């Protein structure tokens with residue numbers, strides 16, 4: 001299936017950008033990381049890397065917004081970047097969910113500033129956060145519903161149980177489950193099949209052999225969305241997982257861009 005006739009493979013091997021189809025990176029970050037240094041967090045550098053790879057659009061949230069409850073400071077980094085690159089960078093607003101009074105004002109600010117999605121996160125490593133079961137999330141889902149905003153949710157398997165009631169309650173809110181394949185894969189597969197508003201986002205530092213192939217075999221070619229976790233991880237390594245997967249070029253086109261277009265963009269985006 002994959003071979004000489006696959007433009008994705010040919011271009012990747014030749015070091016050329018994937019410029020014959022739409023490529024959307026649904027999961028990226030800007031800003032500094034508190035636990036280890038990141039080589040270059042400048043949006044200009046991120047966009048240069050997108051140009052080299054052939055990524056048309058990147059949806060970003062800020063690392064300082066996620067690590068440590070500095071949503072306002074982090075969102076400001078994204079706000080500057082999306083105004084600098086309005087056709088290339090799209091912003092996820094992050095809220096300090098532990099401070100219920102801040103949720104709506106932060107989302108309203110994001111709305112005015114041109115953010116087009118919301119990123120939520122559960123406890124990551126040593127970084128504590130309320131779980132997705134917290135009632136603090138209710139106004140956030142209502143806001144997403146009213147304003148047609150997709151939600152990218154950091155997940156590592158176990159959080160899916162807390163997300164499920166929200167997924168059912170807000171069928172018009174598209175929810176992207178980040179890091180599919182990190183743990184409890186069978187649950188991701190079930191969610192992807194069962195819920196039209198769920199999409200499976202791919203970024204994950206490991207690259208288990210046959211993983212993307214397996215998702216396609218499970219009937220999820222229309223529900224898988226590519227993301228890199230850039231600047232945290234390298235987009236070149238992450239896109240290689242799809243470019244070299246033994247699936248049809250048509251399915252690669254869906255996973256690299258067409259599915260994200262459906263999941264993320266509304267008429268107003």
Ligand SMILES: [Zn+2]
Nearest residue numbers: 027029229232
């Ligand atoms: Zn991430």
